[in-house]
Amino acid sequence: MAAETDVHEIPTRREMIQGGSTILGGGLLAGCTSDGGDPTPADAADTATNSPTDTPTSYEVAIEPAGRHTFEEVPETYASIPGAWMDIAMGFGIQPKAVAAFDRLPLKYYDALPGVDFDADAVRTLGESAESKYDKEVFYDVDADVHLMDSRMLKKYSGWDDEDLEEIESNVGPILGSLIRFPFGGRDPYYTLYEAFEKAAQIFQRQAQYEAWVTLKESFYADIESRVPVSGGDEPTVAAFNFGFDPESGKFFAANIDAPRNDTRSFRMLGVNNAFQGEEYVPFKPVGIEKLLDVDPDYIGMIGYLSYIDDSQLQKVVETAQDHDVLSQLRAVENGNFVRTGGQYMGPIIDLFSTEALAKQLYPDEYGEWPGSIHDVPEEEQLFDRQRVADIINGNV
Template sequence: MQNKDILDCCQRRREILKAGCSIVGGGIVAGCLGTTDDSSSDDTTPTSPSGEESMTEADDPTPYEVTVKPAGTHTFDSVPETYASFPGAWMDIAMALGIKPSAMMSLEEEQLKYYKALPDVAVDLGSVETLLDSNDSEFDKEVFYEVDADVHLMDPRILKRYSGWNDDDLEEIEHNVGPILGSMIRFPYERDPYYTLYEAVEKAAKIFQRQERYDAWVDLKDEVFAEIQSRLPDDKPTVGAFIIDFDIEGKSLRAAEIDAFRNDTRTFRKLGVNSAFKGDTYVRYKEIGYEKLLDVDPEYIALIDNLTTENNESFQQTLQAAKNHETLSELTAVQNENFVRSAGTNMGPIIDLFSVEAVAMQLYPDEFGEWPGSVGDVPTEHQLFDRQRVADIINGRV
């Protein structure tokens, strides 16, 4: 299909949306493409990840504005029902509000383990479009036209960086397809911290008009963290956190400042640990050599995002490699096997709870129980949050 035909189809679809008609196939009008912590507003429709439809409380909403820095402000004439995103926090945020992705830059089965550990919640990879064929492929604007997402939950700076597009390209997609509204919250980007996790959730709740679910999430996370924090010992360990990977052979490791304004170290801040690497809170990470690491010698070494991207077997291989390493084997954390895995890159409200549960068990097994190695294998008696309650919020039963 040519770009003009796709554009005409997209415009017709949006006219249908404004008229209040339904969407076929969770996102595309049949026949078009040959495929089927403040916010105010009521909970609205799209189909939840479990396949259930929530109650519609605003069938004909008044146009409303949402501002997401640094993307800008967009006026919605109707509530968006589909979105495209990078694999990251914004997908988990939307999932927490009951909206599964229509398209992602890429999506791996391993990233879905958290949803599989919940009752009545699922993401079928077969129904999710991919915007890139592979990590080596180029960004094709025509794919964005074909996907025809109502909104793109992406930081425009990140999209420009990876696509090579300019501002005119972004404006074209926004004008002809849908707004680009997102913000990098994993760590500071270009020295511009914008939102905490729940500030971003609040923005998404405004975009999708799902205030009730946002309020329910706030209540739940406040209760869960208050309970966990009430059980923590007074003497907190010192943790050296590393992002991306723990490159044992590279002789230079990427350390993260836990206390910085960033989402990927949120788990450790909530657990009150002491950061081994105090420094500039606006730095994404800093290179730490073996000598510096031995000098600091933290009680624990944390592998951020390992909980999401790796399984327990590969994690154990990393630990064993460190134990066999001539230099790293001298570290206290290695000798005591004090390596911990947390989530990070993809951490929205759902993954946030799984991450803090996993790390609490790894740091304090006497208090919270032995960590079994997988989020899906935590015994019911040791679970630190109610899986059914999470599923109920996702599915609109609030």
């Protein structure tokens, strides 16, 4: 187990805001892309066959911060806690055996794909909430082949120590996830979304599906980026926030969208200006109303709220802000310019929906009007092929 970074500076969501269907079955590329960038070399020790019928009798996968694990056979089941790894595995059509809890779990994205369902009745929960103090006996009872979760986050939520982790790894299954949501304990994420996705392809030996995903997302990204209607400094400025934007609480947690973090990738894809550019970066930075008035953004971005609230709830937030004595002075509030994206759970599936939704919210004249729900986008105005995504998920590559 790798040395642990300081986890105490990363608060849980509860700490930050306190006070205020088909049942899914359960390509290692030479390089992987980072947010549509240049390929990065694959770890030679992780290289496995691209043929699903020629799986090696044993193979090794390395994922920081856990290190290397040798698989004697391909795992069939996994458990996950909050993060992108469930959506990553769902990209291969592999439903979890257990999740932390169902609170905030964004299942609606799978419902929006033809022939792709999530059988919640077949999924165990590890605790009462996403940030539960997990009981080791539940992990024994679930008996997952692999745990797609960052060991640092598992220790933070559960209160376990290294010996507890080693016990679960020895007696149940390896712990091989890695937090990609934001820099953790002063360390940038080890992986981008598609680097983590490639690691999962190695774990589950789904290289052909991974290669199909890379082809699809690169085509999607290229189309989106080629159509962005503004450039050269005319891009709108967005002030992005974690945990939404609650005018009544007076608590606002800013997100530096240019920082190396997965949950703000939709904003980077659309090339917006960052209202908090140059600010000292912390994952959840409290900012006051005076700072908001100072940056006076064109848009207020609500990270994760594409997953957690509907359009009617969003309108209530907008109306409350417009009735606020001070917040009503902001241009974004006056114009009702609030946008929502995916966030904490954003793997490759949610990434597509999030980017499409943000493109429509920012530039409806170019990408089509945003109807308020991922389910209501007319087929002729969809920016990616839902059927093709479903085919890849179901193994028809």
